[in-house]
Amino acid sequence: MPTELKGATNLRKALKKFSPDLDKETRDEMVGFLKPLVKKARGFLPSNAEAPSGFVKHEVKTAKFPMYDATEARRGIGYKLTPTKPNRQGWSSTVSIHNKTAAGAIVETAGRKSGITGKFTPRFQGQLIGSGKMSGRAMFRAYKEDEGKARVGVIRALEKAAAKFNGKAA
Amino acid sequence: MAELRIPIIVENKGKKAFKETDKAITGLTKNFKKLAGAAGIGLSTAAVINFGKKAAAAFIADEKAARQLAIAVKNLGIAFETPRIESFISDLSMATGVADDQLRPAMQKLLTTTGSVTKAQELLSQAIDISAGSGVAFETVAQDLASAYVGQTRGIRKYNLGITQAELKTMKFADIQERLNKQFSGANAEYLTTYAGKLQLISTAAGEASEKIGKSLVESLVSVFAAGDTTRFVEQIDELATKIANVVNSVVFGFKKLYILTSDRAILASFNPFDDYEKNALAAIEAAEKAAKFRLGAPSMGYQGSRPIGIYATPAQQAAAKKLEADAARRARELASSQAKQLAEQKKKLALEKASKTLELDRINLTAALKGKISETDRISLQLQLALLDKNDSLATKLSAELEAATKRQQTLNAALLATPEAPNPYRNWVPPALQSMYDSQQYFGPQGGLGAGVVAGVNPPVNVQVVIDGKEVASAVTDVQVNQSLSGTFSDVNRVAARGSVGIR
Numbered sequence: 001m002p003t004e005l006k007g008a009t010n011l012r013k014a015l016k017k018f019s020p021d022l023d024k025e026t027r028d029e030m031v032g033f034l035k036p037l038v039k040k041a042r043g044f045l046p047s048n049a050e051a052p053s054g055f056v057k058h059e060v061k062t063a064k065f066p067m068y069d070a071t072e073a074r075r076g077i078g079y080k081l082t083p084t085k086p087n088r089q090g091w092s093s094t095v096s097i098h099n100k101t102a103a104g105a106i107v108e109t110a111g112r113k114s115g116i117t118g119k120f121t122p123r124f125q126g127q128l129i130g131s132g133k134m135s136g137r138a139m140f141r142a143y144k145e146d147e148g149k150a151r152v153g154v155i156r157a158l159e160k161a162a163a164k165f166n167g168k169a170a
Numbered sequence: 171m172a173e174l175r176i177p178i179i180v181e182n183k184g185k186k187a188f189k190e191t192d193k194a195i196t197g198l199t200k201n202f203k204k205l206a207g208a209a210g211i212g213l214s215t216a217a218v219i220n221f222g223k224k225a226a227a228a229f230i231a232d233e234k235a236a237r238q239l240a241i242a243v244k245n246l247g248i249a250f251e252t253p254r255i256e257s258f259i260s261d262l263s264m265a266t267g268v269a270d271d272q273l274r275p276a277m278q279k280l281l282t283t284t285g286s287v288t289k290a291q292e293l294l295s296q297a298i299d300i301s302a303g304s305g306v307a308f309e310t311v312a313q314d315l316a317s318a319y320v321g322q323t324r325g326i327r328k329y330n331l332g333i334t335q336a337e338l339k340t341m342k343f344a345d346i347q348e349r350l351n352k353q354f355s356g357a358n359a360e361y362l363t364t365y366a367g368k369l370q371l372i373s374t375a376a377g378e379a380s381e382k383i384g385k386s387l388v389e390s391l392v393s394v395f396a397a398g399d400t401t402r403f404v405e406q407i408d409e410l411a412t413k414i415a416n417v418v419n420s421v422v423f424g425f426k427k428l429y430i431l432t433s434d435r436a437i438l439a440s441f442n443p444f445d446d447y448e449k450n451a452l453a454a455i456e457a458a459e460k461a462a463k464f465r466l467g468a469p470s471m472g473y474q475g476s477r478p479i480g481i482y483a484t485p486a487q488q489a490a491a492k493k494l495e496a497d498a499a500r501r502a503r504e505l506a507s508s509q510a511k512q513l514a515e516q517k518k519k520l521a522l523e524k525a526s527k528t529l530e531l532d533r534i535n536l537t538a539a540l541k542g543k544i545s546e547t548d549r550i551s552l553q554l555q556l557a558l559l560d561k562n563d564s565l566a567t568k569l570s571a572e573l574e575a576a577t578k579r580q581q582t583l584n585a586a587l588l589a590t591p592e593a594p595n596p597y598r599n600w601v602p603p604a605l606q607s608m609y610d611s612q613q614y615f616g617p618q619g620g621l622g623a624g625v626v627a628g629v630n631p632p633v634n635v636q637v638v639i640d641g642k643e644v645a646s647a648v649t650d651v652q653v654n655q656s657l658s659g660t661f662s663d664v665n666r667v668a669a670r671g672s673v674g675i676r
Contacts, residue, residue: 002176002177002179003179004180004181008179084175086182089182090182090183091177092181093175093177093178094179094180094181096178096179097176098173098174098176100173104174109174134176143176150178151178
C-alpha cells in the first residue's frame with residue numbers, strides 16, 4: 001500500500017527552487033532505490049520467443065488487440081518522481097513506478113479476474129504474484145519481492161532531505 | 171486500459187476545499203427545504219442551489235488566486251500594499267475587460283520578477299495592450315515580459331518587432347519595452363470599441379452570463395439600459411449585483427428568523443413569560459446579519475467619513491517600501507549593466523566571427539604553394555589567423571580591417587589591369603642590321619670547340635677525306651671482297667636489300 005507523506009510535493013518544489021544541489025542529491029538517492037526495482041520488473045517480462053506467438057507483434061491489416069513487443073514493453077516500465085494529476089478523490093502520487101504500455105499491462109494482469117484459464121493466459125509462463133489489484137507478473141511481482149525496501153528507502157530519502165532543508169533554512 | 175501504476179508516496183490535495191463546500195451546500199439545501207416546508211412554500215430550489223454551487227466554486231478559485239498573490243506580496247515585505255494592488259487589479263479588470271483571475275497570476279509573476287509594485291503595474295497594463303494588439307494570450311505576454319526583464323528575450327520574437335534575433339539579444343529591456351509600446355500602445359482601447367471587445371467587457375463583469383446572453387440580447391440590453399454606453403452598463407450590473415447580494419442576505423437571515431420562530435423550542439418559550447429564548451435568538455441573528463452586511467459593504471481601503479478604512483502603511487513600512495523600490499531600481503541598473511557587459515562580449519564575439527569568416531585558409535595555402543611566396547593579402551590573412559588563434563581580438567579586428575583594405579586594393583588593381591589597353595610592340599620600328607659576309611672579317615673566326623682556327627661549325631665549306639685500305643680506296647676494297655666471295659659461292663645474294671643475311675652498300 002502507498003504511504004501518505006504530507007507536504008512531499010511542496011518539499012520537492014522547495015528543494016528545486018531553493019536548494020538544487022540537495023534536490024539532485026535526494027533525487028539520486030530515490031533513483032538508487034527505484035532503478036533496481038524497475039530493472040527487476042523488466043526482467044520478469046517474457047521475451048518475444050516466450051510470449052504467445054499470436055500476441056507477438058506481427059503484420060496485420062486491422063489490429064485491435066494490442067500486440068506484444070518485448071523491447072517496447074520493457075521500455076514502458078519505469079519510475080516517476082514528479083506528482084501525477086490528482087484523481088477524483090484528490091490523491092496524487094509523488095513517487096511511483098509504472099507499466100505504461102498496453103501489451104505490458106496485459107502481460108502484467110492477464111488472469112487477475114478470471115484465473116489462469118482459457119487459451120491465452122496459461123501460455124504466460126510468469127507467475128501472478130500478489131493479491132487483488134496489487135497482483136501482477138512483472139512490476140507488481142518485483143514490488144512484492146522487494147518487500148518494501150524501495151518504499152522505505154524513498155521515504156527516508158525524503159525525510160532526510162526535509163531535515164537537511166529545514167536545518168539549512170533555520 | 172489505464173496505465174498500471176504503483177504509487178509509493180502519495181498526497182491528497184485540493185479535494186478538501188471542494189468537499190467542504192459541497193457539504194456546506196448540501197446542508198444549506200436541507201435547511202432551505204426544511205424552511206420552505208415549515209413555511210408551507212413549495213419552492214423549486216434546484217436553480218438556486220446550482221447557482222450557489224457555481225458561485226461557491228468560483229469564489230474558492232478566486233480566493234485561492236488572491237491568497238497566492240497576497241503571499242507573494244507579503245514575502246516581498248509589502249503586505250500593506252495588498253489592498254492597493256487588489257484595487258488596481260479590480261479597476262484594471264473593469265476598464266480593460268480582462269478577468270481578474272487572469273490578471274492576478276500575471277501580476278504575481280511580474281511582481282516577483284521586478285520586485286517593484288509600480289513597475290509590475292506598468293508592465294501589466296502594457297501586457298494587456300500587447301495581448302490585444304498581437305493576439306497572443308495574455309498569460310504568455312506577461313511571462314514574456316517577465317523573462318525579457320531579466321534578459322531572456324527569446325519570447326519577444328513572436329511579436330514581430332522588425333528586429334533580428336541578434337539585435338534583440340543585445341537590446342536593453344527599456345528599449346524593448348519602448349519598441350513594444352510604440353507598436354501596441356492603445357490596442358486594447360481600440361479592441362474594446364469592437365463588438366467582441368464590448369462582449370468581453372460585459373462578460374468579465376457578468377461572468378458566465380455572456381455565454382447565455384446572445385448577441386441580440388447584449389446589444390438590446392446595452393441600448394435599452396445604458397443608451398449604448400457599455401461602461402455604464404457594466405457599472406449598472408455591478409450595482410445590481412450588490413443589491414441582489416443584499417437581498418439574498420436579508421432573505422437568508424429572514425428564513426433563519428422564521429425557522430427560529432416556528433421551532434418547538436420557540437413555541438414553548440412563548441408560553442413562558444420568563445423565557446427570553448425568542449428575543450435572544452433574534453438578537454443574535456440580527457447581530458450576525460449586521461456583521462455580514464458590514465463585511466459585504468466594507469471597503470477594503472478608503473475612508474468612511476473621516477475615518478480611514480483598511481490597512482495603511484506605518485512610517486517604517488513606508489520606508490521599507492521606499493527601500494524596496496530603491497533595491498528594485500538598483501537591481502534593474504545591475505541588470506542593465508550586466509546586459510551591457512554581455513553586449514560588449516557579444517560584439518567581440520561577432521567581430522571575431524566576422525574576422526574568421528574573411529579567412530580563406532585553403533586558398534592561402536594553395537597560393538603560397540603555387541607561388542612559393544605570399545602576397546600582401548595572404549600575409550595579412552595568415553597574421554589574422556594567428557591573431558585569432560591567440561584570441562587577440564584587438565589585433566584581429568585591426569588585421570581584419572587591413573585585410574579588407576588590401577583585398578579592395580587588389581580588386582582595384584585587377585580592375586585597372588583589365589582596363590589597360592593593349593601595349594604596342596616597342597620594337598615595331600626596329601630594323602635588324604645587315605650582317606657582313608663571314609669571310610669579310612676575322613672577328614667571326616676564331617678558335618671554337620675542337621675545330622681549328624678559321625673553322626666555324628655549319629658555316630665553313632665541306633672538307634673531303636679519303637680513306638685508303640691496303641693501298642686501295644675503301645669502296646674498291648669492299649667491292650673486291652664481295653666479288654671474290656660471290657665467285658667462291660659463299661655470298662650469293664649480293665646487293666639484296668632487306669633480305670636476311672644480306673649486306674646493303676649504299
